[in-house]
Amino acid sequence: MKTLGVIAGLGPLAGAHFYRRLIEMSPAAMDSEHIPIILMADPTVPSRIEHLSGTGESPVPKLVEIAQKLVRAGAELIAIPSTTTSIYQEQIAQQMSVPMISLIEEVTAAIVKSQYRKIGIMGTTPTRTFRVYEASFRKAGLEAVYPDEETQLEITEIISAVKEASARHSAFDGRVHIGIETLGERAIQLAQGPWSRDVDGILLACTELPVIVPSEVSILSRPPEALFRSTDILAAAIIRDVYPKGGV
Template identity: 40%
Template sequence: MLAGLGPLAGAHFYRRLIELTPAQQDGDHVSVVLVAEPAIPSRRDFLAGCGVSPVPALQQAARELEQVGCDIIVMPSTTTHAFYDDVASSVTVPFLNLLVEVTNALVAAHVSRPAVIATRATVQTQIYEPHFLNRIEPIYPPPEIQDRIECMIDAVKGGADTEALRADMDDVAAAGWLADADGILLACTETPLIAPTRPGPKLISATDVLAMAALRALGRQTGR
């Protein structure tokens, strides 16, 4: 697993992988190698045109996972999938594509108009669109809501109290921009940590989608 993007989100992905594994004892869980390298240059800064490319560091991390014998590689960061092709092509190990897996999960859940809660970089680059095609029509937040989401994501990365941030996320998820949405896509790995708790549209967590895809790829089926 290529994590550290950010660290808490990577740890949350690993926890969800454990919780979603149909295991009765320690030996039933999957073996995991986690490369957490927070020093990888900011993907968000680079996509905003004010930072250095993270691709060489991402490729190096992927090669480290290949060299230790991983059967598959996952990268639980939506924004970082803007560089998926460059990173996946640097190794021969199967490299799961979060964007593809999330698209398939939305189709399977009959969600065609998801409200996308993600980083500004994910929203502006519209990296999901080539996969959504004409099956899914995403709803993006207005600028003032996106600013709030960005601040919450930064707060999680900065070690803020995630429970305190849930109230802000509840407000975002109850705002008028979701009026026509039939689901909410938590499309940044920090956002499931502060997922809204109020009743509303169906929640789809990109973190859970990728964790379940990894388990399927490893022959571990789960109905959760």
């Protein structure tokens, strides 16, 4: 079984949530059957948001450094559970000796397998500004719909609040748990705003959002499967690629 290297910490709670979902979704029946994983969360990675906004340095050198450390530690496949950071994946992959799994491509493939074709994208402002899913969706016959500017600002505030909550030791602070629930409720409300009136489904593109939106939530009066979670899609793709065909 291949060893997976994860560039996490983008942000920390999203990376931890991805690791948890990878374990929960695994077909493993005992400890020894789980995927070997090397996870590195380096808080010194320059802000992707600031760089893409033109106010900060490029995170690529640091991301390449982390990926190469993972390879030296034994990683045979690299994953980045962050949609915004996926903007840099091609630049990182060019300097790698092992394959990187593409979050954007896997999300697109998962949606293609569904009955949904017009998808509302909830993510960071750069995801909207750079139309991160546009090329992949268009090639697959899908249509990406992005929030209006006012809604996007609120989504950005929610994402920032999740990052802030993760720095306040939520496991020991009941108030933060309440805050997380409130953020999730607000995210669901925003997903059902006027901007998404004509979409078939919703993609929680930013990996902070699956942290706060409960499983089995019905949005837009559609079944839960109309809500696509980037975190779970990436985890499922890794499980597919790493485990031997037919199971553990």
